[in-house]
Amino acid sequence: MIKKPVWNDFEHVDVWIFDLDNTLYPAHCDLFKQMDRKMGEFVSQYLQVDYDEAKRIQKKYFSEYGTTLNGLMSHHGMDPAAYLEYVHDLEIDHIETDTRLNDALHQLEGRKVIFTNASDAHARNISHQIGIDHHFDEIFDIHRSNFIPKPELSVYRQFLDEFEIDPKRAVFFEDMAKNLKPAHDLGMTTVWVPNPAHWSHESSGGEHIHHVAEDLGDWLTTLISSKAR
Numbered sequence: 001m002i003k004k005p006v007w008n009d010f011e012h013v014d015v016w017i018f019d020l021d022n023t024l025y026p027a028h029c030d031l032f033k034q035m036d037r038k039m040g041e042f043v044s045q046y047l048q049v050d051y052d053e054a055k056r057i058q059k060k061y062f063s064e065y066g067t068t069l070n071g072l073m074s075h076h077g078m079d080p081a082a083y084l085e086y087v088h089d090l091e092i093d094h095i096e097t098d099t100r101l102n103d104a105l106h107q108l109e110g111r112k113v114i115f116t117n118a119s120d121a122h123a124r125n126i127s128h129q130i131g132i133d134h135h136f137d138e139i140f141d142i143h144r145s146n147f148i149p150k151p152e153l154s155v156y157r158q159f160l161d162e163f164e165i166d167p168k169r170a171v172f173f174e175d176m177a178k179n180l181k182p183a184h185d186l187g188m189t190t191v192w193v194p195n196p197a198h199w200s201h202e203s204s205g206g207e208h209i210h211h212v213a214e215d216l217g218d219w220l221t222t223l224i225s226s227k228a229r
Helices: 031-047 051-065 068-076 080-087 099-107 120-130 153-162 177-185 216-227
Strands: 015-018 111-115 138-140 170-174 189-192
Touching: 031 051, 031 068, 031 080, 051 068, 068 080, 099 216, 120 138, 153 177, 170 177, 177 189
Parallel strands: 015 111, 015 170, 111 138, 170 189
Antiparallel strands: none
16 A cells, blocks of 8 residues: 655655656656657668667667667767657647646745756756746756766766755655666655556565655645645
């Protein structure tokens, strides 16, 4: 049984860190389906292979390198700019403003930052569509990490150093369970935001997951309401 969040467990937090995709918006918005198709199209065009072979390569790189992008750069010396522009050119009009999440973020004291394997432009576009972009002080994107993705530990260290964050006073929200392991090891409180995809559940067993939020807006609202009791 998933426990409700209690404010006493978060009194120490002064930095709230959020992954972007499938975390700040729910997975049922299905943006990943669009991105997945566009990644396959890009790989097919770039490597001059048919779509099925492109998808096989894409999945292999995603599994082995954390992102398809990292695999393409490692094996083919690809310039990332065109790839990121293509795969993040998405239809997002169906994503509704999330007033509950907006209200919850407004009531959280402390800094709020986005830590994503996507691009800064994608993070700003999506957070603006949801109506929450004004809450975030900083965005640490794939460009800032020199295109090395989570869950590489060095990227977390770079993120903490650049933004001058004490990990013991930070909480990290993320839909991919394996990306919470380095955060836990560095001292952060962790919150898993699961979705039905198998890659969300990879490495989901273990002490590196402190809390589970099935719905981020609901979870944060419950957390804030517990503060007043």
